[in-house]
Amino acid sequence: xxxxxxxLDTDLTPSEQAAILDTADHLKATRRSGxxxxxxxxxxxxxxxxxxxxxxxxxxxxVAVTELGGHxxxxxxxxxxxGRGETVEDTAAVFSRYVDAIVMRTFAQDRLxxxxxxxxxxxxxxxxxxxHPCQALADLQTIREFxxxxxxxxxxxxxxxxxxxHSLVLAGALAGMRVRVASPPGYEPFEQVLRQAGEICAATxxxxxxxxxxLEAAAGxxxxxxxxxxxxxxxxxxxxxxxxxxxxxxxxxxVEAADPEAIVxxxxxxxxxxxxxxxxLDGPRxxxxxxxxxxxxxxxxxxxxxxxxxxxxxxxxARTPADKAVR
Ligand code: CP
Ligand code: NVA
Numbered sequence: 001x002x003x004x005x006x007x008l009d010t011d012l013t014p015s016e017q018a019a020i021l022d023t024a025d026h027l028k029a030t031r032r033s034g035x036x037x038x039x040x041x042x043x044x045x046x047x048x049x050x051x052x053x054x055x056x057x058x059x060x061x062x063v064a065v066t067e068l069g070g071h072x073x074x075x076x077x078x079x080x081x082x083g084r085g086e087t088v089e090d091t092a093a094v095f096s097r098y099v100d101a102i103v104m105r106t107f108a109q110d111r112l113x114x115x116x117x118x119x120x121x122x123x124x125x126x127x128x129x130x131x132h133p134c135q136a137l138a139d140l141q142t143i144r145e146f147x148x149x150x151x152x153x154x155x156x157x158x159x160x161x162x163x164x165x166h167s168l169v170l171a172g173a174l175a176g177m178r179v180r181v182a183s184p185p186g187y188e189p190f191e192q193v194l195r196q197a198g199e200i201c202a203a204t205x206x207x208x209x210x211x212x213x214x215l216e217a218a219a220g221x222x223x224x225x226x227x228x229x230x231x232x233x234x235x236x237x238x239x240x241x242x243x244x245x246x247x248x249x250x251x252x253x254x255v256e257a258a259d260p261e262a263i264v265x266x267x268x269x270x271x272x273x274x275x276x277x278x279x280x281l282d283g284p285r286x287x288x289x290x291x292x293x294x295x296x297x298x299x300x301x302x303x304x305x306x307x308x309x310x311x312x313x314x315x316x317x318a319r320t321p322a323d324k325a326v327r
Contacts, residue, residue, distance in 0.1 A: 222261070
């Protein structure tokens with residue numbers, strides 16, 4: 001058995017993803033009942049390493065580890081030797097001697113993969129340029145809460161085919177959802193992600209389609225979702241992108257086209273009246289702060305899952321009758 005990482009949504013099987021969402025619901029209910037944290041992380045430390053800014057991810061992982069009974073160590077990568085050019089491989093080897101898991105927000109997905117390859121503890125993607133799988137777990141938990149399930153529901157994502165879109169496509173496919181992405185030409189999700197999602201959908205009954213027509217994507221949808229038009233690291237493109245993306249704003253027209261009971265989602269941080277109308281973000285269909293809350297519960301469930309697997313991987317293999325004979 002190997003240590004498991006969570007670098008991409010597809011690092012979980014459909015049933016593992018569903019089990020983590022069940023655990024997240026249970027942890028949420030336990031927390032609300034005031035029963036206190038179960039504390040499986042007593043004596044454990046988790047490093048939270050950030051190469052990009054963060055509010056929700058940083059805070060929710062910090063609180064998650066603390067409430068599980070562990071010790072979070074939050075690090076701004078620029079103030080570590082990583083910022084002076086120490087390799088991710090050496091960083092992974094050193095961190096693995098101190099902590100029980102590493103949560104990292106970075107640029108290229110390759111940095112996470114290299115970190116995981118040199119770490120002997122689980123590594124979690126806390127957002128890369130390619131994917132934001134922890135966000136998608138919390139999003140699925142939120143959709144289940146408001147819609148009572150996932151399989152067969154239609155999620156329409158309007159905007160940039162970015163990290164958040166990639167994770168929604170993959171996690172939605174794992175859950176058997178119908179994911180529609182409406183992006184301007186040239187800003188669609190990566191082909192490789194769409195291919196991977198297509199293969200998953202063949203097994204789960206899900207469906208992923210890409211269009212350039214926002215209202216076509218929104219028509220009858222159960223969930224409307226958007227994200228910023230210029231992600232972290234793309235700040236110089238903000239002006240050019242805001243012209244190209246105008247027709248993809250999540251506005252009242254998109255809400256009218258969707259199912260009357262549709263919920264509106266945004267991973268936050270948001271720009272009111274840019275990618276989403278302020279009236280929609282703050283309107284009655286919006287569940288954006290439930291989404292933000294669920295980061296905490298979903299990440300607790302994920303960390304518990306990964307630590308359980310890491311503990312099992314560390315157990316010596318059971319003795320066989322032949323071993324006993326030798327002894
Ligand atoms: N949604 C999300 O990841 O927010 P932060 O960038 O604030 O962590
Ligand atoms: N796509 C956004 C998500 C922020 C949570 C970014 O990468 O900046």
